[in-house]
Amino acid sequence: MTLTLPRSYQGANGAAGPLLFLEGADRVALGEWVTVRIPGTTDRRGQVIDAGDKVTVVQVLDEPMGLAPGRAEVTLTGEVARAVVGKELIGRALSGVGLPLDGLPPPVGEALRPVNGAPMNPSRRVRPSEFIETGVSAIDGLNTLVRGQKLPVFSGPGLPALELAASIVEQARAPRGEPFAVVFAGIGITARETRRFLDRFTKAGALERSVLYLNQASDPTIERLLCPRMALTAAEYLAFECGLHVLVVMADLTHYCEALREIATARQEIPGRRGYPGYMYTDLATIFERAGILRGRPGSVTQLPILTMPDDDITHPIPDLTGYITEGQVVLGRDLHRRGVFPPIDVLPSLSRLMNAGIGKGRTVPEHRQWADQLYALYAQGREARLMAAIVGEAGLGAADRRALQFGEAFEKEFIGQPLGRRTLPETLDAGWRLLEAFPRDDLTRISDAAWAARQAARAAAP
């Protein structure tokens, strides 16, 4: 599109929260990048969110305090928001809008890219099917992550989602030692959380392979809208231009959505569910859909977004809309956490939609699907039995339910829980099989005779 040259205007006509209203501007473009200069304060940046021949609405990214429309010099830059991208960014820590936080000079990079990106042509996408071993049994075994997937972690307040993400980053091994990088977008997270996460990162030696975009809780809310887009623009460049396999960890998307709601309210838009704007689905999609693999390009973007379910409510609009866009979800359970299980992954509501493409013959093991289905079915039965036992007592249960109940307990402790840390896939599979073998063969209705025979043969052959 034909963006024009910079134009400056003395004085704006109004301000409301992070919004600045400007009248009489010429040839304004939607999404145009704006700088706002008020004598005696640092320059602010903003973006045109409503371009009109009468009134133009600018969303101001920095601190609104002291924003005096009458004294503002507003410059329309003639450009859309762009991010510096390049391999040079690896190892850097930047703010949510791309300014250095690590005391080094601003990155020069290799290119400037519009932060909004463009949708991938679906016909150019490669179907994600490469298994990523995270070392977490509940994921590798039951909710397999594959390259190019977007698999969010649904957490609750106080649940160790960042720890889980950190251990995945530490443990996720690129098969065949291909080059990879981590891009971390901290969206509105506290200094404490940031420090904890970075400590883990540093210890694991992951920092030199990472780009960090940190929008802290104390930063202006509105920067939260830009932060994930900065991170993804950098990630797309690393993946599709530099050929790296990029894992993007974003925390916490709940803060992002709240910022979105704040802006929508300031614009007096008609709210959708619980005050969130009606376009939140589309807006989130423009973030999540930037995961993927493209035909004929070596790299990939895999996303591991983290969000907090307000009041652990999975039907809240934020987890709900996310779940409709992402390819599954890993749900953390408070019960498990309370009982000291780490990682406290509640596998029943968890799901990886791309699992089937990533497992099976030639990828993991041929019987992976039925093995997982069997564990799921028995665990579901075990949970039901637990409810029943709470009413009628364990003694009142039938033999099958009693077995399922015991299985459920053991499954949570020995399979979901990983006190010893990382497990390889064979270790995960073995842990599952050992639990299954406590049942009579006839109870394992999902396991085919061939798979059963193969397991028994393998066990006999093992030392």
Place this chain on the structure above:
Amino acid sequence: MTAPALIRRVTGTLVEAAPLPGVGLYELAAVGSGGLLGEVIRLAGDRATLQVYEETNGLEVGEPVSPSGRALEIELGPGLLGSVLDGLGRPLAALAAHSGDFLTAGANVPTLDPARWWTFGPALAAGATVAPGDVLGTVEERPGFAHRILVPPGVRGTLAHITGGRYTVHETIAELADGTRFTLAQRWPVRRPRPVAARLPDDRPFLTGQRILDFLFPVAEGGTVAVPGGFGTGKTVIEQSLAKWADADLIVYIGCGERGNEMAEVLSEFPELTDPRTGRSLMDRTIMVVNTSNMPVAAREASVYLGVTLAEYYRDQGYRVALMADSLSRWAEALREISARLSDMPGEEGYPTYLASRLGSFYERAGRVQCAGTPERTGALTLITAISPPGGDFSEPVTQACLRVAGAVWALDPALAHQRQFPAVDWEVSYSEYLQGTLPWFEQEAGTGWTDARRRLLELLQRGRELKEIAALIGPDALQDEDRLVLEVARLIRELVLGQSAYSATDASSPAGKTLALARLVLALHDAARAAIAAGKALERLDLAHQRRHIAAVRDAGPEAWPQAAETAHAELARLGKEAV
């Protein structure tokens, strides 16, 4: 000549432009110097509001807007089969050739390849009188698939000449005495239903190959189904299973606001799969309309109309077409997003008040029909629409509006999905209004006793559910043997009859005969076990696991093997209660 129209305001996907005194509602215009496609949706004085089908970021106030005089149309003709289009009818492959791996605004590529040659065989001769819908001749669009070239709606007259031979889609194949020319391609405005001669009754089933659907909640050919389900309940898997296995001549699949990787999966999988009925690639009978969630929202709104128009066009040729839309909730959200930007007074949950009427008229485009024109032929358009209720809450406006108009509902239940019971169709909430019409067909074609077996199966499921609640209070051990048997049989029904793996090599699709055989086997098992208990045998002493294995073998047997397996399983039943445990 008035002053040229210029952009006056850009907000989200909406653009206001003036002066546009002569334009009409739903007229298309080229917006901005990049020529983005926009549609007039509101007029006030000489100021028009347009919804723009492409990315509006970077669009400037003061750029030109030029109206086209046409509505949003799609070009219909040979070459559609196997193609993958965006919400505006542009082939994604052509877009990739035009602008690379990422989509950019303003790409102008035709739906039908203008350079491709087709061989046209006329069915009529010069001098024939033709009316709308008459078959002028055929083109073999894919091996074995005759694409009938129809006289477009509203055109009639006497053929001055008609000549067979090789043509591109825009060359004249025939001409009327009044000079009207026919080409292989014709255009149609997507928001308008294509005319038919008459609607026919819903008396034959649309076979899905999914036991729980065919057996419990059948849909008629030309019927409409709503498939509501929270995320992760398997909506997309059901839609894809139907696209693969359902008994239809042609599938139109609309990915409306869904995931890019999912579309990549379909695009990599479908060409590899063979259509069991023709032995050719599944892609040969499929047209896909893809508008992923991050593609422009206005095009998402248009994509369902584009899809249904494509389906109607093949229906008019006399084919049985199934349209899958995944998901209508995303379409409704697009509507909401646009209406909010228009500052419409919102209805429930911010949706516009015209949501229900728009949905209603969309569903009405389904049906089994007597096609317009000669030779006489029938066609059908079956509509299967996924709905994604927020929070899995069916009381929300989109689900409720769909339930009011759909003829059948396959409600998906997260609890079943969590247990990995697939398809996770909740048999207590789901229903079908096509039972009356379709049961006679099943009785005749699948085997007598279908209706009766269906009724007994549902009764057992219902009784099983009641007993489970009682057992949860008093413990299963406190139940009578006979009741515990019902619990056990209900579990077997879920596992062996209703459960079906979409990923099974042999059981992903179940013919009606196999469905009935499985149901009968489980019912016969119940009868035999009940008799044994009545004769004094304890439930624990019955080897139900042995019987289960034999019935499971029937379920897992392929199309050739199941009848033999069913015989074996029936024979085994005779041993129930006689074995030593």
